[in-house]
Amino acid sequence: MTRPARPESPVAASVETVAGLEAAACRACGKLFLPVAPVCPDCWSNRIGRRRLSGRGEVATFTIYRQAYDADFPPPYVLAVIALREGPRMVSNVIGCAPESVRVGMKVAVRFVARGDRILPLFAPDVGAADPDSTRTDEENQRD
Amino acid sequence: MTSRQVIVAGVGHTAFGRLTGRTALDLETEACRLALRDAGLAPGDIDGLITDPGPAQGVLQGIEPHYVRLGRTLGLAPDFAGTELLGGASSVSSIQRAAMAIGSGLCSVCLCVYGDMALSTEGSFAYPRGEEAAFGFFGATGLHALAARRHMARFGTRREHFAEVAIAARAHAARTPHAQLRTPLDIDGYRASRMIAEPLCLADCCLVSDGAAAVVLCAADRTAGLPARPVRVLAHGQAHSLGTFSNPEHFDTLPAARCGPVTLARAGLTAGDVDVAMLYDCFTIVVLMQLEAYGFCKPGEGGDFVTGGRIGPGGALPVNPSGGLMAEGYGGGMLHVVEAVRQLRGTAEGRQIAGAEIALVSGHGLAMNTHATLILGR
Numbered sequence: 001m002t003r004p005a006r007p008e009s010p011v012a013a014s015v016e017t018v019a020g021l022e023a024a025a026c027r028a029c030g031k032l033f034l035p036v037a038p039v040c041p042d043c044w045s046n047r048i049g050r051r052r053l054s055g056r057g058e059v060a061t062f063t064i065y066r067q068a069y070d071a072d073f074p075p076p077y078v079l080a081v082i083a084l085r086e087g088p089r090m091v092s093n094v095i096g097c098a099p100e101s102v103r104v105g106m107k108v109a110v111r112f113v114a115r116g117d118r119i120l121p122l123f124a125p126d127v128g129a130a131d132p133d134s135t136r137t138d139e140e141n142q143r144d
Numbered sequence: 145m146t147s148r149q150v151i152v153a154g155v156g157h158t159a160f161g162r163l164t165g166r167t168a169l170d171l172e173t174e175a176c177r178l179a180l181r182d183a184g185l186a187p188g189d190i191d192g193l194i195t196d197p198g199p200a201q202g203v204l205q206g207i208e209p210h211y212v213r214l215g216r217t218l219g220l221a222p223d224f225a226g227t228e229l230l231g232g233a234s235s236v237s238s239i240q241r242a243a244m245a246i247g248s249g250l251c252s253v254c255l256c257v258y259g260d261m262a263l264s265t266e267g268s269f270a271y272p273r274g275e276e277a278a279f280g281f282f283g284a285t286g287l288h289a290l291a292a293r294r295h296m297a298r299f300g301t302r303r304e305h306f307a308e309v310a311i312a313a314r315a316h317a318a319r320t321p322h323a324q325l326r327t328p329l330d331i332d333g334y335r336a337s338r339m340i341a342e343p344l345c346l347a348d349c350c351l352v353s354d355g356a357a358a359v360v361l362c363a364a365d366r367t368a369g370l371p372a373r374p375v376r377v378l379a380h381g382q383a384h385s386l387g388t389f390s391n392p393e394h395f396d397t398l399p400a401a402r403c404g405p406v407t408l409a410r411a412g413l414t415a416g417d418v419d420v421a422m423l424y425d426c427f428t429i430v431v432l433m434q435l436e437a438y439g440f441c442k443p444g445e446g447g448d449f450v451t452g453g454r455i456g457p458g459g460a461l462p463v464n465p466s467g468g469l470m471a472e473g474y475g476g477g478m479l480h481v482v483e484a485v486r487q488l489r490g491t492a493e494g495r496q497i498a499g500a501e502i503a504l505v506s507g508h509g510l511a512m513n514t515h516a517t518l519i520l521g522r
């Protein structure tokens with residue numbers, strides 16, 4: 001489903017330079033939100049900055065596509081709503097595991113993947129989250 | 145300000161299914177002719193036009209809105225006109241808009257029309273979902289599968305509960321001569337149905353159809369001498385959830401939870417007073433969620449509510465006695481209005497709900513963003 005990042009690809013090279021997942025942050029009321037927009041949906045302030053997120057969260061809900069809709073997305077693949085640890089939710093894919101193993105509430109961590117000419121934040125099972133003593137950093141998880 | 149009483153004077157529709165060689169415009173004009181004849185009115189009586197073109201033809205052709213093309217074809221010069229933009233809630237909202245226009249005196253006889261060649265047009269419902277298509281988010285099934293999975297995870301709802309909705313729809317349609325899908329479905333047939341977007345299989349999805357349906361609304365002061373038993377518009381309402389998928393409530397509740405009970409209350413009613421529930425049934429899960437949102441049962445109890453054939457023919461609450469979108473045909477929601485009117489007139493023949501006095505019609509649309517509620521009474 002995801003195209004492996006090839007070392008010789010310029011897009012793949014830039015995947016390695018992605019700083020991390022960011023959300024919009026309202027400078028007036030502190031609301032964190034996704035997708036990034038020019039105004040805060042709570043207080044309508046237009047003073048909007050960015051905040052780096054942990055890139056970790058859990059699967060709020062998901063579906064396994066079994067029917068093909070598009071040649072670039074051969075089934076099966078997992079489309080999910082990810083509830084990020086800091087609050088915002090986003091639509092993405094769960095990768096790096098069998099689709100049948102995905103569960104609501106499953107801990108996931110972001111993994112940037114090149115798809116076409118874009119770099120997308122996808123999510124894979126968060127191995128570190130299963131082990132509270134883990135000393136792995138977010139960055140290490142992102143590079144799995 | 146006093147408002148004029150609004151009644152449904154006429155209903156009509158074409159066949160539904162694969163109608164090779166027809167066009168949406170051709171079907172729409174046929175439905176309008178039938179509805180006008182049913183109402184006992186003439187083309188010159190029409191002074192309002194509200195349309196709901198399906199997804200295949202869309203609301204615009206070039207820069208021309210749909211109501212202009214249909215109105216020109218029908219030779220109309222209405223005092224009030226428009227095209228609805230609420231997705232699957234558009235048929236109900238067209239009735240609502242017409243009722244408001246008539247009620248406030250802007251027009252007196254308004255035609256509401258749905259039509260499309262959705263089945264004969266490739267990929268009518270396989271659209272990319274905005275920016276999120278980058279993640280393979282296509283069509284309506286995957287979207288509703290996200291809600292279905294939430295319902296299962298939160299309440300222990302099972303696929304057998306979804307199956308009850310599909311099986312009931314097919315049992316209803318078997319009693320509806322014009323229904324598109326009249327073969328019965330049982331649990332084995334449901335289990336054999338291929339997966340589209342888990343947990344939803346093909347049998348959880350409504351039909352895609354070519355067809356058109358029309359409804360004539362009329363001011364009560366204009367109905368003297370009309371042939372059909374008048375059906376009254378008792379109340380109507382809307383609620384929308386326009387936030388992003390980041391809203392934690394988005395896949396857990398429908399906007400119907402806000403406009404449903406409120407609209408019933410506006411008519412002096414509760415869910416328990418509803419004899420005919422015409423619930424927008426694009427997917428089985430949406431029926432469960434609406435049963436909860438309207439107060440037919442408590443949140444999370446939709447699965448138990450439908451168990452044992454309770455929404456099927458002869459059940460405690462027959463839902464969509466014509467078969468609905470799942471089996472009668474995809475009529476946008478206008479066929480739901482048509483069936484409600486037939487039930488309240490007492491002309492639904494082999495599927496008539498005895499003594500039906502109150503009908504609830506709902507519409508649900510877009511990315512689970514829109515909802516419209518209509519209460520009709522005998």
Ligand SMILES: [Zn+2]
Binds near residue numbers: 041045
């Ligand atoms: Zn704010």
